[in-house]
Amino acid sequence: MSDGGSVLVLTNPYDVTTDLVLRLLAERRVPVVRLDPGADLRTGASLTAVHRTADQRGTLRTASRELDLTRVRSVWVRRPSPYEDPQDQDDQNRRFAAEQSFWGAGGILASLPAAHYVNHPWHNRAAEFKPAQLSTARRCGFLLPDTVITNDPAEVREFIARRPGGAVYKPLWNTPYRVGGEPRAVWVREVRRDEITDAVSVCPHMFQARVDKLFDARVTAVGDRLFGVRIDSPDLDWRHRQHLMRCAPVEVPDSVARGVVSYLSELRLVHGAFDFAVTTAGDWYFLECNPNGQWAWQPAETTRGIAHAFADQLEKGSEP
Missing domain, CATH: 3.30.1490 (Dna Ligase; domain 1)
Known part of the structure; x- marks a missing residue:
């Protein structure tokens, strides 16, 4: 196994997209710990953080792992379950436990000193506000409806x-x-x-x-690597009936690529799923950016490329 530290993956047990990347990390012999903090910390896992003037340390214990939190090279915040109320308590204690878990466990896992976050959960949340997305997109040079x-x-x-x-x-x-x-x-x-x-x-x-679009486009960004897909759908919102849409790789224009890189930098993101409406004149209009978007539904070649890009980010950890 690599001695560069473990990758900590925060997601629910039904997240099959994660498995695509975890298989690549296993092939590279990069140690991985998978945790669903909203559920696992109520069913046997334990999380401890110690803060002192001289240092900071912490430990995560699961049924199969004991992880030194100072040795985490990367944290992948994928699709963890929400911190829910324990069902064996009365209403007041349930609310108290859920909120303490969110602020306590969530705070610990967002404060690992040496870790590279993909993406940091606080940056994810800040980037989810659509007014902030539009404001950032305008500053980064995108066309906006x-x-x-x-x-x-x-x-x-x-x-x-x-x-x-x-x-x-x-x-x-x-x-x-x-x-x-x-x-x-x-x-x-x-x-x-x-x-x-x-x-x-x-x-x-x-x-x-309404943009008079020829097609939709999804640009999945992982670091400085961009993966473009053209989406043809009979619906205004292609998500409505995904079984009717057709996807194919598409080249991302240089101006759009520069805007994507600038957008990620401004919002301190490593990953973003950008949606555009593309007109017959070739203009790409920014619609939104999901900072933690799904991507495994794309063509097989694109999906493989994205999985490798995520594995590269998680394996490299923080820049020296």
Whole structure:
């Protein structure tokens, strides 16, 4: 085994995407510890951190591993379970335990002094705010669809009226939503001026000019390596019916590549999944960037390349 320290992977047990990278790390004989802190710390795993004036140390113990936290070379924050309430406690103690776990265990795992984070959880969270994404994208030179984020119905009606090519609505966050007890996804969809009611005033909503696109594009960035995929779909939101979309590798224009690298640097990210709408004129309009996006659904050659890029990042650890 390599003596450069272990890779700590934070994810749930059903995350099969992670296995693609873990197999590569195993082939390279890089030691890996996999942990789902929201669940494992309630079912036998233990986490300890000691802070002193002279030093800092810590230990993670699982059923099969004991890990010196000062020897973690990289942390991959993938898809860990939320810190949930222990079910054998009353309501007050359940809430207390869940919040203490989030702030305690979450704080320990985000504060390993020698580790290279892909991505750091605090940077992930900061980069998830769509207004911040749009502001950063503009500074990095991307083209943007005209956008309004407001809880003023009159502002929305005026915005839509001034968009002859139409407007779309998209949620600011993927909040779980149910209708009649059944889960419903809130997709990007076209919206008309006469659909806007005073209910908009309840909370901010985001509306954008519809881009007359030829196709969608996903650019997966891992460090300075970019992987572009063209997405052709019959739907405005290609995520709606993924079984109907077609994907193929596509070259990322130099101007877009420079913007991606600048965006990652500004938000202190190693990985980002960038979505663009591409017009017949070849203009790439920035839509959003998921700082922890899925990528294993892409063509096999692209998926393999991304997996190797992640393995390289995790193996190298922090820069000297």
